Amino acid sequence: MNEQDLKSMIENILTEMTDNSKKEDNSPAAVTASDSVESTESDEILDDITEIDLRKQFLVPHPHDREGYLKMKSFTPARLGMWRCGSRYKTASVLRFRADHAAAQDAVFSDVNPEIPKSMGFVMTQTTCKTKDEYLTRPDHGRKFSDDMAEKIRTNTEKSPKIQMVVGDGLSSAAIEANVREIIPAIKQGLKVYGLDFDEKNVIYVKYCRVGAEDHIGEITNADVVCLLVGERPGLVTAKSMSAYIAYKPTMGMPEARRTVVSNIHDGGLPAVEAGAYIAELLDKMVRLKKSGIDLKAVENETK
Amino acid sequence: MKDDTILSVGIDLGTSTTQLVLSRLTIKNFASAFSVPRINISKKEVIYKSDIIFTPLLNQQTIDAEAIKRFVAEQYDKAHIDKQNIQMGAVIITGETARKDNANLVTEALSGYAGDFVVATAGPDLESIIAGKGAGTNVASKESRHHTANIDVGGGTSNLVVFDGDDVLDTACFDIGGRLIKIDRNTQKITYISPKVIKLIAALDLPISEGTKVTPSTLKPIIQVLVHVLENSVGIGERNPYYDMFITNHGLRLDYKIPALTFSGGVADCLQEELPTDIFRYGDIGLLLGNALRHSAIFTQKKIIHSLETIRATVVGAGSHTTDVSGSTISYTTGILPIRNLPILKMARQDENRDVNNLATSIAEKINWYRVQNELNNVVLAFNGLKNPHYSDIQRYAAGIVDGAAVLINKHEPLIILVHEDMAKALGHSLFARLPQHYPFICIDSVKVENGDYIDLGEPIAEGSVLPVIVKTLIFG
Structure with a gap:
């Protein structure tokens, strides 16, 4: 459904409602109209308003320069040109805003479908957080594993690998569900170009994961490079954005400057497979230069 | 970090006048130091404008190539530029003198001069x-x-x-x-x-x-x-x-x-x-x-x-506005660049969406179109690509390309792939896995081309993360 259809649909509903209330008592025509509204129950499903591309949705009725406005809109995901009804947003805009906000909330509060990491053969782990509430209110608990869990990681992964891959839910389950099946094989394929590899059954999946969890994993596995793919805090533009936090020999409490980040991995940003290919090259660089974060940049600038 | 620069030359041999400009293009990474690089041309400056001379003609239609050669040498000298330092550029013959025999004459005269560029007769478009x-x-x-x-x-x-x-x-x-x-x-x-x-x-x-x-x-x-x-x-x-x-x-x-x-x-x-x-x-x-x-x-x-x-519009355009850069996540093997004047073979979108075998068949068929008198020269395979490809799409493209381009691979021609959407690095990695060991290939994206275009690819710049590209649109519309 395009914006025009949606607009006319909403307009029809609104006029029908006002007409009915006005004429209810004295006009038989109105009664039949209201009857027909009640009786037409159809199996049709309303079109999904989140399908509308916001960059192309333009509700200003008589724009001075439609093309120019649309061109400006093409550069930003901001909700420009949504027009108004009196002093308020139009119904379509309000519904869309609430839908996007709900998607962001859902991404935070729902869990990653456990079948996805399981089916990929990952080692299933959880930080010391017991519940979502604890995870959200106690970031420090999301950076540590219990001794039992640490033991599980130790026994199920290779010792001192060159590369330890980690996938964590972070603040968006939707990001992991959308991207992880695409990015893992892309990283694997890319690493082969550089003579590196990892095995899916050594990839650690972390529930209730904060970025710092990779530091604990670095200490447990003694890996050269730890690469954590984690769901980012969702916004209204996308709930599916994932990042990779990569560090050479991470240790708990190390400065954040030692992490290299690849962010904005989602279908409207950096495509997951292309991000995977880029991450593979980064991993090779870190294994070779034994550095990450600002230190890596410094070495690169020196050798230039 | 110091920005890279490209020295580019533009030479316009028009109906009445001939001129040359030298431009410096500055290449800049617009992304922050810790993000995926986003490299673009940030500045285009004309650093030298030649004298404008009447195009030396032997008769109404034939260019005096020797006089052009002297002119170019003289201007390089005046600009204090060593021809070795020029990385990209375009020499175009325009207007009434844009004829194939003229292009050949000038190419011969300028070989090793303008900086090893193939001289193109610019179509009117x-x-x-x-x-x-x-x-x-x-x-x-x-x-x-x-x-x-x-x-x-x-x-x-x-x-x-x-x-x-x-x-x-x-x-x-x-x-x-x-x-x-x-x-x-x-x-x-x-x-x-x-x-x-x-x-x-x-x-x-x-x-x-x-x-x-x-x-x-x-x-x-x-x-x-x-x-x-x-x-x-x-x-x-x-x-x-x-x-x-x-x-x-x-x-x-x-x-x-x-x-x-x-x-x-x-x-x-x-x-x-x-x-x-x-x-x-x-x-x-x-x-x-x-x-x-x-x-x-x-x-x-x-x-x-x-x-x-x-x-000077045409010559400044030729010198400053013909060079662009590829996307910033690409893959290629070293030692085959620069590449000059290769024709583009662009696949139709519906062919791209087919399964491996059909994709390979249509690639093979189209490569055959470029067979001239049973001689096959290298072509660039160009694709639209997908906006947010699945890993399986990348595999399908790569398998289709390697199967379909078998005739080029058997001749050991470097495999050159252009994609419009951002997917070249992943695709390149997939090609690497499928091609014979140490096989030379280039896979770049964010370049828009059409059938009938020709392309030049320069030596990698900005720490090897992008390639300079000149697309020569000879047919338009």
């Missing part, structure tokens, strides 16, 4: 686009957010281009220029008339031929037709009966509005309100044409925007 970019018409269109046209009125042709921002909307070319009639400045006698003007004179039944002594008023009927056709060309006035005759290849479609215009080319310097006293100072009708254009309906009905370049 490419010339129009280059001139428009040199004139800054695309910038004007971007700023005003209106379609803006450029008319480059040169010696032999008028090249039109219409921009919608940076996008080329349409091009056209007419055989109208300042040197359609050449006149001896001292005797005021005609020394040359272009073939189409001879036809026009016959049709108008004018007492004018080579050797005739002329004045502005005797030439007026001819100038009027030329100006009228140019008015028509941007959609003003009733079609002149000679409109079709003066079309070089095609006119504008005109299914859109053109509120504003720029002028470039030599005649753009002659758009004066008053005629100067020495009317045949340049030995041609340029001043008359410019003056008539100034009083034409184009100036009353359209907004005329000042162009950045006039007579």
Whole structure:
């Protein structure tokens, strides 16, 4: 459904409602109209308003320069040109805003479908957080594993690998569900170009994961490079954005400057497979230069 | 971090004048230091403009290649530039001298000179686009957010281009220029008339031929037709009966509005309100044409925007605006760059969506089209690609490409892949896995090409993360 259809649909509903209330008592025509509204129950499903591309949705009725406005809109995901009804947003805009906000909330509060990491053969782990509430209110608990869990990681992964891959839910389950099946094989394929590899059954999946969890994993596995793919805090533009936090020999409490980040991995940003290919090259660089974060940049600038 | 620069040369061998510019293009990473690089050209500066000389001709159609060679050597010398330092560039032959034999002559003379560039005869469409970019018409269109046209009125042709921002909307070319009639400045006698003007004179039944002594008023009927056709060309006035005759290849479609215009080319310097006293100072009708254009309906009905370049628009366009850079996540093997003048084989979108076998078959079929007298030279395979590809899509593309290009791979031609969407690094990795060991390949993205285009790829820049690219659009529309 395009914006025009949606607009006319909403307009029809609104006029029908006002007409009915006005004429209810004295006009038989109105009664039949209201009857027909009640009786037409159809199996049709309303079109999904989140399908509308916001960059192309333009509700200003008589724009001075439609093309120019649309061109400006093409550069930003901001909700420009949504027009108004009196002093308020139009119904379509309000519904869309609430839908996007709900998607962001859902991404935070729902869990990653456990079948996805399981089916990929990952080692299933959880930080010391017991519940979502604890995870959200106690970031420090999301950076540590219990001794039992640490033991599980130790026994199920290779010792001192060159590369330890980690996938964590972070603040968006939707990001992991959308991207992880695409990015893992892309990283694997890319690493082969550089003579590196990892095995899916050594990839650690972390529930209730904060970025710092990779530091604990670095200490447990003694890996050269730890690469954590984690769901980012969702916004209204996308709930599916994932990042990779990569560090050479991470240790708990190390400065954040030692992490290299690849962010904005989602279908409207950096495509997951292309991000995977880029991450593979980064991993090779870190294994070779034994550095990450600002230190890596410094070495690169020196050798230039 | 210091920004990289590319030294680029542009040489324009036009109907009447030849010039050269050297430009410095600055390459900058627009992303922050810790993000995925986003490398683009941040600045284009013309650092040297040559003298403008009359194109040395052996006869009306043949370029004196030796004289060109001397000119180029002289200008490099004046600019204190070593030819080894020039990385990219375009040598184009435009207007009436744009013929294949001329290109070959100049290529031979300049081999090892201009910086090892293949000399291209710019079709009228490419010339129009280059001139428009040199004139800054695309910038004007971007700023005003209106379609803006450029008319480059040169010696032999008028090249039109219409921009919608940076996008080329349409091009056209007419055989109208300042040197359609050449006149001896001292005797005021005609020394040359272009073939189409001879036809026009016959049709108008004018007492004018080579050797005739002329004045502005005797030439007026001819100038009027030329100006009228140019008015028509941007959609003003009733079609002149000679409109079709003066079309070089095609006119504008005109299914859109053109509120504003720029002028470039030599005649753009002659758009004066008053005629100067020495009317045949340049030995041609340029001043008359410019003056008539100034009083034409184009100036009353359209907004005329000042162009950045006039007579140098084409050469500045060739030097500064032909080079672009690839996307920043790409993959390639070292040792095969630079690559010059390879034809593009662009796959249709519906073929791209097919399964591996069908994709391979259609690639193989199309490669076969490029077989000339049973000889197969390398081609660049170009794809639209997918906006957010799945890993399985990447595998499908790679398998289809490697199977379909078997004939090239057996000949050990480097495999060169262009994709429009951002997916080249992943695709390159997948190709690497499927190609024989150490097989040379290049896989880059964010380059938009069409069938019939040719492409140059330069040595990697910005720490090897991007390749400079020149797309030569020889066919348009």
